[in-house]
Amino acid sequence: GYSQLLQSLKSHYLHPKDLSINDYTYQLPVERIAIYPLPQRDHSKLLVWKNNKILEDKYYNLTTHLPAGCLLILNDSKVIPARVLFTKPTGGVIEIFCLEPFEEKEYNTAMSRKASSRWKCMIGGASKWKSGNLEKVLSIAGVEIILSVTLIEKIKDAYIAEFSWTPAQYTFAEIIHVTGEMPLPPYIKRKSETIDLERYQTIYANYEGSVAAPTAGLHFTDKILASLETKNITAEFVTLHVGAGTFKPVKTERMAAHEMHAEWMDISVETIKNIMAHAGNITAVGTTSLRTIESLYWMGVKSCLGSSIDISELEITQWEVYEEPLKECLIDVKTALMCLLKWMERNQRQRLIVPTSILIAPGYTFRMINALLTNFHQPQSTLLLLVAAVAGNDWRSVYEYALSHDFRFLSYGDGCLLFISE
16 A cells, blocks of 8 residues: 555665664564474475465475576575583573684684684673683593683673683584584574474584574475476575574664674685576575675675775675665676686685675665575564565565465474565
8 A cells, every 4th residue: 555655665765774673573473483393394385476476385396486497595504502501509500602703714613623612602691600610521422521611701792701621632513512502593482402403404504603593494305405406406505604693683773773793604616606607597595695695796896896805805794785886886796706706716715704794675686696585584683674675565465474374483484485576
């Protein structure tokens, strides 16, 4: 109606900084939040939105809805059991939630560290833990290990904590796998269970570093991946380690005051070449894959605008794609990616490992994708803004349909395939 038209015009002319998060909300009854995954991954429901029409199917038929010859971009980041509990001598429990390595750019390096490792953490019960070490005893293959943690300092929104252990020959990955729990999202109101070790992880998860699953991929099975060949569809993997910031609610009325979290992306030369070859026919599996490859385009633009750019300058900040000099950029995808490949060659890099804080919201023009496969997201979240950027004002009818047709919501819920309107 008239109000929808008004909202559409408003979002068309507004800078995303001026958007009000209150315009991106809906009523999500608590009983619609999926608390457990379905027994079979690919039996989740799939809503397909294309040319303003909605149809309903199941994930095991996904391939029939994808464009022939398209490139499917999947995020192969692996969730780490990032929640570690320690008990104080007085009996109180301190929960340490590992967010990301401190001062390590390479997650693989951080996970393979021996003897000690520093992490940026959230700490539950921090007020009850003023100083000193906390300890716990673990066992790996019958060997007793003493793990201790020390609070190093308080920083903005988090803490720095140092884990150390003896004997020291074990890696941090081995330690955390024995003692950590799967970090289920805050809206799943239960403790993590054995089932989550397998199901809160994609079947193709490969590189450890995420503290939240890239959930669009949770529905994929070997059968779905095998079925891609029938339509000459290629699957390509990027890595974006998902931070806890993905659940950070937008608490500000205007988006300008919301601080978007940075996440590290890791992408190979071969993958960039494959993306370049499929420009114009790419489906992103999940918001993280989408943010990764859209960021890739802008990194390419930066390397076109300044060939001697330093890697630190390739980082994509929250708003810069909406502002000069990037905003008016007319560089096409293939040229941008060719510039980036030349930059990588000059700098002898086989992989691009750079943080991105890109915030994709209504008003954004997609360069890399023509479809997004994703789950249903929380009201008033940056993820819902991203969906609204893809579907325009029709995001409301998509979500209204899902709510009225018994779709399951959020991480363990059902999903939708959204095609950008031509």
